[in-house]
Amino acid sequence: MSLFPPASCARLIVKIGSALLIDTDGAVRREWLTGIAADIAARTKEGQQVAVVSSGAIALGARRLGLAKGGRASLEDAQAAAATGQIALSQVWAEVLGAEGLTAAQMLVTLDDLEHRRRYLNAAATLDRLLSLGVVPVINENDSVATAEIRFGDNDRLAARVAQAAGAGGVILLSDIDGLYDRNPSLEGARHVARVDRIDAAIEAMADTGSASGMGSGGMVSKIAAARIAGAAGANLAIASGRTPRPLSGEARHTLFVADKGASARKAWLAGGLTAKGRLSIDAGAVKALGGGASLLAAGVTGASGDFQRGDILDIAGPEGRVVARGLSEYPAADVAAILGLGREAQEAALGYAPRSAVVHRDHLVLL
Numbered sequence: 001m002s003l004f005p006p007a008s009c010a011r012l013i014v015k016i017g018s019a020l021l022i023d024t025d026g027a028v029r030r031e032w033l034t035g036i037a038a039d040i041a042a043r044t045k046e047g048q049q050v051a052v053v054s055s056g057a058i059a060l061g062a063r064r065l066g067l068a069k070g071g072r073a074s075l076e077d078a079q080a081a082a083a084t085g086q087i088a089l090s091q092v093w094a095e096v097l098g099a100e101g102l103t104a105a106q107m108l109v110t111l112d113d114l115e116h117r118r119r120y121l122n123a124a125a126t127l128d129r130l131l132s133l134g135v136v137p138v139i140n141e142n143d144s145v146a147t148a149e150i151r152f153g154d155n156d157r158l159a160a161r162v163a164q165a166a167g168a169g170g171v172i173l174l175s176d177i178d179g180l181y182d183r184n185p186s187l188e189g190a191r192h193v194a195r196v197d198r199i200d201a202a203i204e205a206m207a208d209t210g211s212a213s214g215m216g217s218g219g220m221v222s223k224i225a226a227a228r229i230a231g232a233a234g235a236n237l238a239i240a241s242g243r244t245p246r247p248l249s250g251e252a253r254h255t256l257f258v259a260d261k262g263a264s265a266r267k268a269w270l271a272g273g274l275t276a277k278g279r280l281s282i283d284a285g286a287v288k289a290l291g292g293g294a295s296l297l298a299a300g301v302t303g304a305s306g307d308f309q310r311g312d313i314l315d316i317a318g319p320e321g322r323v324v325a326r327g328l329s330e331y332p333a334a335d336v337a338a339i340l341g342l343g344r345e346a347q348e349a350a351l352g353y354a355p356r357s358a359v360v361h362r363d364h365l366v367l368l
Contacts, residue, residue: 001142001170001252002043002248002249002250002251003170003238003248003252003254004169004170004172004225004236004241005046005048005240005255006043006047006048006102007046008044009048009050009168009169009170010047010048010049010052010169011038011048011049011050011058011131011136011163011166011167011168011169011170011174012043012048012049012050012168012169012170012171013023013050013051013052013053013159013162013163013166013170013171013172013235014036014040014050014051014052014053014155014171014172014174014248015034015053015054015055015155015158015159015160015171015172015173016053016054016055016056016174016242017050017055017155017173017174017175017176018055018056018058019175019176020174020175020176020242020243021033021054021055022056022059022060023058024116024191025063025072025205026059026060026062026063026064027060027063028056028060028088028089028182030092030094030096031245032173032242032245033034033092033093033096034096034099034226035245035246036096036247036248037096037097037099037102037355038100038102038249039101039246039247039248039249040052040100040102040136040231040248041071041097041100041101041102041139042174042249043248044134044136047311049131049132049134050128050130050136050138051130051136051137051138051162051166051168052093052136052137052138052139053139053140053155053158053159053162054089054093054138054139054155054163055088055140055155056085057081057082057085057088057140057143058070058071058072058078058088058143059071059081059085060080060081060084060085060086060087060088060089061080061081061083061084062077062081062085063083064085064088065080065081065084067080067081067328069087072114077080078143079143079144079145080144080258081125082102082137082142082143083144083227086108086140086143087180087305089140090104090106090138093106093138097136102134102135102136103136103255104136104137104138105130105134105136105137105138106138106139106140107126107127107130107137107138107139107140108139108140108141108142109123109139109140109141109142109158109295110139110141110142110145111275112159114158114165114188115273115275116163120165120269120332121130124165124166124167125163125346127165127166128166128167128289129164130237131166139158139162140155142154143160154222156173156222156223156225156226157222157225157226157229158173159173159226159230160225160226160227160228160229160230160233160235160237160272161229161272163230163233163235163237164229164230164232164233164235164268164272166198166361168235169234169235169236170235170237170238171226171230171235171236171237171238172237172238172240172248172254173223173226173237173238173239173254174240174241174242174247174248175239175240175241175242176241176242176243177239177241178192178195178239178240178241178252178253178255179192179193179238179239179241179253179254180192180193180206180220180223180224180239180252180255181193181206181253181365182206183206191252192255193206193255194254194255194256194367195255195256195258195259196227196255196256196257197258199224199227199228199257199279203224204224205220205360206220207219207220207221207223207224218325223239227257229238229260229271229272230257231257231258231259231260232260232267232268232271232272233259233268233271233272234259234260234268235255235259236257236258236259237256237257237259238252238254238255238256238257239255239257240252240253240254240255241253243253257358267310267365267366268366269327270326270327270364270365270366271326271366271368272311273326275311275313276306276311276312276313276314276315276326277306277307277308277309277312277314277329278304278305278306278308278312278314278315278329278333278357279304279305279306279314279315279316279317279323280296280301280303280304280314280316280317280336280359280360281301281303281304281317281318281321282301282313282316282318282319282324283300283302283304284298284316284318284319285300286300286301287300287318287319287324290325290365290367291360291367292323294362295358295359295360295361295363295365296316296325296327296356296358296359296360296362297343297358297359297363298336298339298340298343298347298355298358298359299340299341299342299343300305301336301339301340301341301342301359302319302341303340304333304337304340306333306335307333308328308329309329309332310329310330310331310332311328311329312329313326313327313328314326314327314328314329314360316360316365321352323368324366324367324368325360325365325366325367326365326366326368327364327365327366328360328361328364328365329359329360330356330357330358330359330360330361331356332358335351336359338350339351339355339359
């Protein structure tokens with residue numbers, strides 16, 4: 001049985017890494033891609049809606065432009081390679097999907113598009129409409145304009161955010177590795193981990209940042225981060241080997257990351273965010289209170305950093321420095337600094353106006 005069959009997963013996101021799509025000479029592996037298109041067509045016929053997050057534009061463009069280091073020698077080279085390669089990549093996808101009777105659509109996004117709430121909702125609406133029309137969206141990061149400050153940096157986390165926006169039930173990260181191992185798989189005695197029910201420190205310690213092919217930008221660290229994002233939105237995620245002719249039609253060897261209970265859409269968006277405008281440090285009592293479903297009060301805040309405004313996303317860290325929650329600030333940074341550790345009556349004197357009920361309200365806060 002295939003991963004995430006249509007009967008149990010109405011919407012599926014498939015991420016394809018550069019090493020699978022592009023050969024070492026920088027050319028598209030068209031025969032393999034034709035098999036993927038056939039797999040997608042078979043799933044579509046069974047009623048599943050499928051979107052693809054496709055890497056490969058930079059590698060493909062670098063070959064056409066004759067750029068060194070796969071187009072990654074500089075930001076300018078990467079942007080030029082992406083601009084050149086994206087049009088070729090889209091054409092290939094349109095051709096192989098068209099041969100199966102499917103219509104392809106292109107969506108290029110930056111980190112900002114999915115981190116800003118209104119733009120995120122616009123992207124989600126577009127995805128929803130395309131999928132409901134039976135179209136196969138082919139999504140990539142807009143590397144031709146993205147800079148280091150506004151980049152996902154890898155398509156693993158992008159795929160997880162797309163799954164969240166699309167309301168997908170499953171994500172398959174097709175890779176040159178067949179899942180998570182308890183240590184670098186090149187080491188003797190490395191053991192494959194078939195299922196992860198909870199991502200904890202032990203699981204994160206197994207990650208390796210390397211990309212075996214040298215073409216991709218995401219190692220196991222980014223894949224585990226993607227699993228965390230997808231899981232918070234209620235989507236199961238699998239890291240599976242794409243080193244077979246038809247990886248979506250059979251039971252490819254994989255690691256399954258089991259999703260949490262689906263959070264509300266707003267809280268899932270908060271949990272999946274990759275950028276925060278600031279950081280609050282809180283005491284142990286506040287950590288306990290948040291765990292019990294309370295809002296974050298100023299009395300429990302011990303420190304604040306960052307130039308944030310009301311409504312910006314903040315990371316919230318406990319006494320040991322680990323981020324335990326994320327939420328939307330009810331105050332600008334200067335006002336938070338003025339009321340650190342204060343009770344309600346003292347807050348009014350410090351601010352010169354009646355304080356809000358919390359620094360971060362529980363309705364706009366999610367535990368991590």
